[in-house]
Amino acid sequence: MAEKAGSSSGTTGTGPEEPPRSADLKGGPGHTVLLALVLAVPVTKVAYTVGGGGAARDVFVGMEPANWPDVLIGMVLTDPLLASVLAVVVSRVVFALFAARGAVPVGGGFWAVVQRVALTVVNPIAVGVVDACFFGPWWGLGTGLAAYALRKGVVVECRTGRRRPHGHRAGRPATAGAHHEGDGRPSPGLRRVAALEQWVALGLTTVALPALCFVSALDGQAWTSIVRCQVTDGTRSESNRLIELGRKGNGVVGWNLDTEEISNGLGCTGEESLYVREPWWRG
Known part of the structure; x- marks a missing residue:
């Protein structure tokens, strides 16, 4: 009976840590916000720029469906801040999705460390290079560092047990190679880092990115030449x-x-x- 009670208690204790993985796997705020913005922002941009109503309808018909993504692409390429925040958010959302599927190794071995570093660094370097090509080296550097910081936060969550891959049972030990205190819980420092990363990512995704998108949509500029x-x-x-x-x-x-x-x-x-x-x- 004592063992059952202990097991139940352990499961309950880890229960609150399941939502980050579940949200990333099934579609959390990042997925939802990105989809909503992709649908709403281009229409808003065209409607405000040309006057709305029948004018917006004529523009979309004249563009033909194959060219509709040009509206969003044009907005991103003419606004460096929007492009940078979007790159950081997409980088983090994609990485969190793969982490939820168990793509981020959490062990302490040499190859696990190499894989973690590669998965964490490659994409931020890529988005930084792309941003630098369009807007200059400082924009690229800032975007790359921000994307890396948020990805690193996801890795910390995985290693401390806050974020478990799909299929991991709550009653099992968090991860091999995770950092723990003597009582088996993640160290306070790493928990604070993981919590801060989540709040920053949530703020960028649900506040900063939508605000920048609609500011760009309502700025009175054309999305193309x-x-x-x-x-x-x-x-x-x-x-x-x-x-x-x-x-x-x-x-x-x-x-x-x-x-x-x-x-x-x-x-x-x-x-x-x-x-x-x-x-x-x-x-």
């Missing part, structure tokens, strides 16, 4: 500004900012400014 083209309407030809939606032959298909309709333009030249209207917070 603005060109000045010769647009022919019957026998009349005039110079108009178009938001480029696609190219056909020698011309451009775009949203005509002067006539507020889809137009075909020829002899187009690019314009430096991407601003179409005042930002929402100034209107």
Whole structure:
């Protein structure tokens, strides 16, 4: 009876540590927020930029479905802060998902350490390099370090037993090679690091990233190039500004900012400014 009680107590004690793994495996706040932003932000961007309603519908029809992702891509490539935060969040969410499936070794052996280091470092280096290519070395360095810090936090959670891979039973010892105090619980220092990482990741995912996305969506800038083209309407030809939606032959298909309709333009030249209207917070 004593053994059963002890086992039950151990299971209860580790129960609160199951949600991080379960959330990552089944779809936690990171997955939910990213999906919601992918659906809502591009539509918001187009609707605010061109005026909403029928204009937004015409733009999406004119772009064709294959080009719809260009809205989100264009937003990311024109806003370094948004791109950096998005890269950090995606890096952490993907790593947490793989950790929940047992991809992060937690043992203390040499090869386990090598695997952990490789899994923790490779992706932050990659996102840092990509960010540096578009926005400069300092943006790349900051993005890489932030992505590494959050990934390192996930590793700490795995090693302290706060985050167990799928299929790990709660009554079993946390992990081989985990850091423990004398009573078998993770050390206070590592628990604080893991808790801090979770709060930072939650803040970036549920507050910072959505805020930056909607600020970018409502800033009044086009998500792609603005060109000045010769647009022919019957026998009349005039110079108009178009938001480029696609190219056909020698011309451009775009949203005509002067006539507020889809137009075909020829002899187009690019314009430096991407601003179409005042930002929402100034209107």
